[in-house]
Amino acid sequence: MNLRESLRISWRSIRSHKLRSALTTLGVIIGVAAVITFMVLGTGFSQSIVGDIEADQEPVMTVHTQTVPEDGFGIMPVDTPIYTETDVEVLEQVEGVEFVAPDGSLDLVQTSTDDEQVTGVVDAHATTSDRFEHEPLVEGETFDAEDEAIVNERVSQLFEGNVSAGDELTLAFDDGESATVTVAGVAEAELGEQTPPRVFLPVDPYYTTTVETPDGTEERAYPTLHVRAGSLDDVEPAQESIVDYLENDSHAAELKQDDDEIEVQTVEDAIEQFMDLVDQLTVFIGAVAGIALVVGSIGIANIMIVSVTERIREIGIMKAVGATRRDVMQLFLVESVVLGVIGAAAGVALGLGVGYLGVTFLEWPMAYPLDWIAIAIAMGVGVGVVSGLYPAWRAARVDPIEALRHE
Amino acid sequence: MAQKLESTSVAVVAEDVRRTYFLAEPVDAVDGISLSLADGSFTAVMGPSGSGKSTLLNLIGCLDTSDEGRIEVGGRAVAALSDAERARLRGTAIGFVFQTFDLLSRLTAAENVALPMVFHDSVRENRDQRARTLLERVGLGDRIEHRPSELSGGQRQRVAIARALANDPTLLLADEPTGNLDTETGAEIMDLLVDLNRQGTTILLVTHERTIAEYADHVVHLLDGRIESLEHLGDARDVAVATDDRSPIAEGGDDR
Numbered sequence: 161m162n163l164r165e166s167l168r169i170s171w172r173s174i175r176s177h178k179l180r181s182a183l184t185t186l187g188v189i190i191g192v193a194a195v196i197t198f199m200v201l202g203t204g205f206s207q208s209i210v211g212d213i214e215a216d217q218e219p220v221m222t223v224h225t226q227t228v229p230e231d232g233f234g235i236m237p238v239d240t241p242i243y244t245e246t247d248v249e250v251l252e253q254v255e256g257v258e259f260v261a262p263d264g265s266l267d268l269v270q271t272s273t274d275d276e277q278v279t280g281v282v283d284a285h286a287t288t289s290d291r292f293e294h295e296p297l298v299e300g301e302t303f304d305a306e307d308e309a310i311v312n313e314r315v316s317q318l319f320e321g322n323v324s325a326g327d328e329l330t331l332a333f334d335d336g337e338s339a340t341v342t343v344a345g346v347a348e349a350e351l352g353e354q355t356p357p358r359v360f361l362p363v364d365p366y367y368t369t370t371v372e373t374p375d376g377t378e379e380r381a382y383p384t385l386h387v388r389a390g391s392l393d394d395v396e397p398a399q400e401s402i403v404d405y406l407e408n409d410s411h412a413a414e415l416k417q418d419d420d421e422i423e424v425q426t427v428e429d430a431i432e433q434f435m436d437l438v439d440q441l442t443v444f445i446g447a448v449a450g451i452a453l454v455v456g457s458i459g460i461a462n463i464m465i466v467s468v469t470e471r472i473r474e475i476g477i478m479k480a481v482g483a484t485r486r487d488v489m490q491l492f493l494v495e496s497v498v499l500g501v502i503g504a505a506a507g508v509a510l511g512l513g514v515g516y517l518g519v520t521f522l523e524w525p526m527a528y529p530l531d532w533i534a535i536a537i538a539m540g541v542g543v544g545v546v547s548g549l550y551p552a553w554r555a556a557r558v559d560p561i562e563a564l565r566h567e
Numbered sequence: 568m569a570q571k572l573e574s575t576s577v578a579v580v581a582e583d584v585r586r587t588y589f590l591a592e593p594v595d596a597v598d599g600i601s602l603s604l605a606d607g608s609f610t611a612v613m614g615p616s617g618s619g620k621s622t623l624l625n626l627i628g629c630l631d632t633s634d635e636g637r638i639e640v641g642g643r644a645v646a647a648l649s650d651a652e653r654a655r656l657r658g659t660a661i662g663f664v665f666q667t668f669d670l671l672s673r674l675t676a677a678e679n680v681a682l683p684m685v686f687h688d689s690v691r692e693n694r695d696q697r698a699r700t701l702l703e704r705v706g707l708g709d710r711i712e713h714r715p716s717e718l719s720g721g722q723r724q725r726v727a728i729a730r731a732l733a734n735d736p737t738l739l740l741a742d743e744p745t746g747n748l749d750t751e752t753g754a755e756i757m758d759l760l761v762d763l764n765r766q767g768t769t770i771l772l773v774t775h776e777r778t779i780a781e782y783a784d785h786v787v788h789l790l791d792g793r794i795e796s797l798e799h800l801g802d803a804r805d806v807a808v809a810t811d812d813r814s815p816i817a818e819g820g821d822d823r
């Protein structure tokens with residue numbers, strides 16, 4: 161029997177059991193839909209982030225500490241303050257470096273304007289005014305006195321009165337201290353909605369964390385440094401010198417825990433790291449997809465086995481009118497492949513639909529993961545073959561006499 | 568060994584055929600049957616329920632294989648055939664008609680009739696054309712697109728007969744084709760079979776009703792898997808039925 165005939169006959173029997181066929185393929189539909197949805201969201205997410213970062217690539221680097229947790233997975237940032245004032249001063253002298261802005265967080269409890277109060281939500285970072293030298297402020301300018309601050313757009317929007325340059329904020333800290341500052345400028349929220357509301361204050365006098373340096377002096381120390389190079393071409397050599405100093409001669413090298421690593425990350429490094437994460441996620445999704453498809457195959461196989469038993473008389477009739485074992489095998493195999501492909505196609509459609517809703521809602525770009533769609537359809541065929549083999553083999557072996565005696 | 572004297576004139580030869588089923592205890596469903604059916608003959612097999620009629624028919628129809636003995640259909644020894652070859656033989660040289668009609672409920676009358684041709688890989692247009700012709704021949708020219716559930720018992724059996732004729736077989740095997748029909752409809756079906764026989768199809772019919780058996784030229788009476796007696800109903804045609812070698816009654820099929 162040729163393939164077109166078996167397709168026609170199989171399609172008939174699938175259509176005559178619409179509900180059952182739909183239920184049979186549910187596993188495959190859900191599995192494939194989940195994968196496609198993840199892929200649409202993942203691609204949309206990374207495109208929106210990478211797009212944002214790449215669009216205005218700046219010659220900046222971040223110095224931070226990280227560790228590989230024991231019997232853990234991935235890398236974890238470490239927030240211990242190990243980069244001292246001395247380190248900052250030395251790094252500022254490195255060839256190609258324009259400035260080094262330290263960054264330390266402050267425990268802000270409450271933020272208030274004249275008539276509004278926000279508890280929590282806003283976090284505060286101490287840094288130097290250099291940090292905003294090149295950053296396009298939405299309004300105002302960088303701080304240059306100890307009672308001035310910069311807020312980002314998210315803070316500004318947090319208050320009904322829309323905090324803007326010139327307004328006064330009262331900040332209450334965890335240690336009981338409080339300060340009243342004037343907003344000097346409003347900074348952009350780099351990641352849009354994802355950016356936390358943040359207040360930037362001058363290191364002096366708000367940042368008070370100190371450590372004892374290897375030289376025996378007491379110095380302010382920071383968990384993070386922001387470095388800006390003179391130009392994009394300066395980034396790479398500067399990065400090398402900075403790494404060299406930090407790893408060998410700095411206070412940080414002595415202050416850090418043995419397992420900790422000093423990381424100097426450029427924008428490109430950040431993108432790369434992010435893409436690595438996306439790749440890892442992809443592997444993970446692949447594994448989820450694998451499990452879903454195994455479950456899906458079992459679903460199809462199960463129904464096909466039931467269907468062989470149910471249709472035993474039909475098989476007997478077909479054999480009586482001249483169907484060979486091969487014909488019967490082919491019919492059942494084609495039927496399960498058709499089910500697999502229908503499941504995969506429906507899954508792709510559903511996945512794209514849900515993904516589309518997701519990215520529309522999150523305002524990310526829509527992506528069509530063509531490679532994954534192709535993989536999904538191929539998997540549909542594979543699932544069909546694998547799950548159909550045993551039932552088809554059983555159907556082929558049905559004894560026509562037994563089958564025709566069957567009520 | 569069995570050299571046939573007039574090989575062209577013999578449709579079916581069975582020699583000492585045995586088939587035993589093993590369930591709780593062995594049942595010799597067919598216990599040493601020899602017979603030969605001449606081309607164009609119309610033979611009825613009668614006997615009480617359980618006497619082995621269906622088993623014999625299934626053996627000749629290559630649905631079942633004998634444990635012992637030899638069966639030839641159209642001059643081919645079926646024991647030597649592979650499973651696929653026997654399937655092919657069922658599809659082309661043999662047509663089956665069952666008591667319960669056994670149509671595929673999802674398919675229309677025409678599609679049911681075309682089914683044996685699908686397995687025989689004939690072209691779609693030819694199939695449709697032939698299914699139409701056959702349905703017209705059995706008097707169902709106006710029921711081509713109907714499904715079995717929309718047809719009466721007699722009409723269903725006509726579809727089944729048309730299906731049996733699809734690949735133009737030389738041998739038609741009918742197992743109690745009127746068993747599920749009222750007398751009048753049964754008679755109509757029998758008239759159709761007689762008609763087909765006149766046009767040259769060899770027919771072997773199983774029944775336990777005397778009135779039905781009387782449409783045939785010969786009756787083979789079975790009891791407990793053996794041939795009890797043979798009866799010639801005296802049609803003019805020169806057909807022969809032989810039992811086992813102790814009592815050869817005719818010239819065909821037995822040369823020992």
Ligand SMILES: Nc1ncnc2c1ncn2[C@@H]1O[C@H](COP(=O)(O)OP(=O)(O)O)[C@@H](O)[C@H]1O
Pocket residue numbers: 561562565588589590594595596614615616617618619620621622623
């Ligand atoms: N597939 C089978 N398995 C076991 N026993 C069977 C089978 N087919 C027939 N038999 C037994 O063989 C005997 C003959 O059966 P069958 O040929 O169907 O008789 P009939 O058609 O004359 O009523 C019966 O005793 C029946 O129970």
Ligand SMILES: [Mg+2]
Pocket residue numbers: 620621622742
């Ligand atoms: Mg019977």
